[in-house]
Amino acid sequence: MKPVSANFLLNGVLAVAVAGLFCASLMWGETSLPFMDALGDMAAGRHTANAIILGELRLPRSLLAIMVGGTLGLSGAALQGYLRNPLADPGVLGVSGGAALGAVLVFYTGLMQLSIVALPLGGLVGALAAAAILMGLVGQGGTLVLLLAGAALSSFTAALTALALNLVPSPYASFEIMHWLMGSLTDRTFTHVWISLPGVIVGIALMFSAARALDALTLGEDVAESLGFRLRGPWGIQTRIVLGAALAVGSCVAVSGAIGFVGLVVPHLLRSLTGHQPSRLLLPSLLGGSCLLVLADMVVRVVAVGPELQLGVLTALVGAPIFFARVIMLKRNAS
Amino acid sequence: MKRAAWVLLAGIVACAGTAQARALPRVASLNLCADQLVLMLAQPEQIVGLSPLSRDCWDSVLCEQARHVPVIRQSAENIVAAHPDVVLGSTYTAASAAVAMQAARESGARVLALPPATGLADIPAQIMQVANAIGAPERGRALAEAFATRLAALSIPRHPDDPTAAIYAANGFVTYAGSLPDDVLAHAGLRNYATVGRHAQSSRFSMEVLIARPPDLLVLDRSGAGNSMAQSMLDHPALRRAFAGSHHLDLPARLWLCGLPQTLDSLALLRDARRNLEKSP
Numbered sequence: 279m280k281p282v283s284a285n286f287l288l289n290g291v292l293a294v295a296v297a298g299l300f301c302a303s304l305m306w307g308e309t310s311l312p313f314m315d316a317l318g319d320m321a322a323g324r325h326t327a328n329a330i331i332l333g334e335l336r337l338p339r340s341l342l343a344i345m346v347g348g349t350l351g352l353s354g355a356a357l358q359g360y361l362r363n364p365l366a367d368p369g370v371l372g373v374s375g376g377a378a379l380g381a382v383l384v385f386y387t388g389l390m391q392l393s394i395v396a397l398p399l400g401g402l403v404g405a406l407a408a409a410a411i412l413m414g415l416v417g418q419g420g421t422l423v424l425l426l427a428g429a430a431l432s433s434f435t436a437a438l439t440a441l442a443l444n445l446v447p448s449p450y451a452s453f454e455i456m457h458w459l460m461g462s463l464t465d466r467t468f469t470h471v472w473i474s475l476p477g478v479i480v481g482i483a484l485m486f487s488a489a490r491a492l493d494a495l496t497l498g499e500d501v502a503e504s505l506g507f508r509l510r511g512p513w514g515i516q517t518r519i520v521l522g523a524a525l526a527v528g529s530c531v532a533v534s535g536a537i538g539f540v541g542l543v544v545p546h547l548l549r550s551l552t553g554h555q556p557s558r559l560l561l562p563s564l565l566g567g568s569c570l571l572v573l574a575d576m577v578v579r580v581v582a583v584g585p586e587l588q589l590g591v592l593t594a595l596v597g598a599p600i601f602f603a604r605v606i607m608l609k610r611n612a613s
Numbered sequence: 614m615k616r617a618a619w620v621l622l623a624g625i626v627a628c629a630g631t632a633q634a635r636a637l638p639r640v641a642s643l644n645l646c647a648d649q650l651v652l653m654l655a656q657p658e659q660i661v662g663l664s665p666l667s668r669d670c671w672d673s674v675l676c677e678q679a680r681h682v683p684v685i686r687q688s689a690e691n692i693v694a695a696h697p698d699v700v701l702g703s704t705y706t707a708a709s710a711a712v713a714m715q716a717a718r719e720s721g722a723r724v725l726a727l728p729p730a731t732g733l734a735d736i737p738a739q740i741m742q743v744a745n746a747i748g749a750p751e752r753g754r755a756l757a758e759a760f761a762t763r764l765a766a767l768s769i770p771r772h773p774d775d776p777t778a779a780i781y782a783a784n785g786f787v788t789y790a791g792s793l794p795d796d797v798l799a800h801a802g803l804r805n806y807a808t809v810g811r812h813a814q815s816s817r818f819s820m821e822v823l824i825a826r827p828p829d830l831l832v833l834d835r836s837g838a839g840n841s842m843a844q845s846m847l848d849h850p851a852l853r854r855a856f857a858g859s860h861h862l863d864l865p866a867r868l869w870l871c872g873l874p875q876t877l878d879s880l881a882l883l884r885d886a887r888r889n890l891e892k893s894p
Contacts (some may be wrong), residue, residue, distance in 0.1 A: 448844065
């Protein structure tokens with residue numbers, strides 16, 4: 279089988295899956311509603327109960343699941359390609375944690391009342407700061423340094439987020455630590471979609487613009503530079519990947535909280551299907567991340583009776599076993 | 614001689630005056646609801662300290678008045694050091710306040726634990742309980758009588774066809790049966806949505822369920838300062854659109870957080886809302 283046509287097929291299947299899951303998540307919910315009637319009411323602009331449930335509760339939630347999942351999957355694939363390390367992921371590296379901290383500081387102190395862009399801006403600043411600290415800490419160090427720095431950074435940002443939520447005046451804030459550290463898409467509105475959309479589009483475009491350089495980087499930095507790719511500098515590959523990931527992840531985390539493991543698991547699952555060429559992994563990871571998150575969100579909505587499960591709990595339940603499997607495989611290969 | 618007698622008499626009167634002022638017991642309160650009753654019934658110089666919550670205008674209807682009297686932190690050490698004659702608390706209370714109440718009891722103060730009011734009928738009794746404990750029975754009687762008169766004028770008899778109302782609070786919690794807001798609804802001629810129909814047991818509703826099977830009136834129970842996702846849920850555009858105009862009422866939670874004479878203001882607001890419902894169904 280030719281790799282190009284196989285890749286095309288994979289992307290097609292994933293795109294169809296995203297579309298199918300999107301429709302299913304609109305139709306499926308706590309209450310059963312006549313879908314076609316609701317769609318008709320919505321198109322005609324009538325504010326019936328069905329149209330409101332479909333258009334203002336389920337639609338923004340499903341759209342956000344697609345955007346956030348896609349962003350996390352793509353940033354995972356791009357960061358793994360750039361760092362040439364299969365364990366890189368915005369969650370593991372502390373970038374999502376930084377974004378959550380920035381968003382929390384803006385949301386609970388009331389800065390958000392000043393302007394609607396304050397929330398994604400807070401997420402972006404947090405994500406960029408975390409990425410900058412990470413890069414500064416790692417420098418020329420290897421995998422071990424990167425993982426240690428990431429673990430330190432993510433637990434530190436989580437602690438600061440919890441501290442900030444304990445100190446703000448709202449009596450509910452300390453109960454919402456879970457939302458920001460684990461992530462959730464409950465009761466989001468279209469405002470949240472518009473808040474995160476620009477950052478997501480720009481960030482995704484930046485990451486895709488570095489696709490070919492990622493292939494060259496598999497041969498080492500020197501080879502990549504000799505092939506004509508600028509790695510450092512204002513428009514270098516590093517800037518584009520880090521800025522793109524921070525922009526997209528920051529905007530997403532600002533509305534959904536830090537959802538873990540999607541960016542780690544999705545590229546891993548798809549890598550065996552696309553072959554080991556980072557640029558081919560980008561689009562499937564985007565689509566696969568969307569699929570996974572829409573699916574997880576549907577499970578969260580329908581399975582949970584009583585208080586709703588946090589979305590991040592479910593993705594971690596799926597994601598952590600992948601880590602276990604990797605450890606076991608590593609040991610088997612070594613012996 | 615005559616003049617000396619006058620001086621003596623004046624001295625006796627003055628002594629009696631100060632003696633009476635001294636006789637008023639000094640009061641400390643550890644509970645928001647008791648705080649507000651004390652503010653209405655006691656002389657300001659009687660008050661040793663109220664709980665810090667009494668100055669929070671989100672929770673307390675008398676927050677402005679509370680700024681003119683001292684507050685006291687709810688630790689056993691603080692309470693015992695202040696030497697109050699009467700300590701007011703609640704039967705349901707945080708561990709620190711319970712320890713403080715026990716310590717006050719051991720140091721010789723009179724401790725009164727008020728149960729939370731579960732109906733409008735409890736309120737006059739609680740007013741009298743506090744009034745007697747702090748030595749202001751006349752003021753208490755006047756307040757309780759005014760309350761009873763206004764309650765009789767405001768309440769509407771129940772009817773099985775009354776419109777339904779859901780009291781929706783942060784995080785999607787609804788008010789259950791047997792609470793003070795539930796009783797206020799009943800007096801306003803409204804049936805509590807959380808107690809009728811097939812969803813009688815749950816204390817929490819998602820927005821989707823609420824919109825799919827809507828109550829006639831949605832009462833948004835706003836509480837707590839600051840911003841949080843729990844509170845911003847009440848401003849979701851889907852709720853605003855599904856419960857437009859007369860189907861929605863904003864009600865500050867401080868009115869019925871405690872059983873107070875001001876709780877009748879919430880009854881008046883709900884009565885008006887019900888009248889508007891009938892005008893434009």
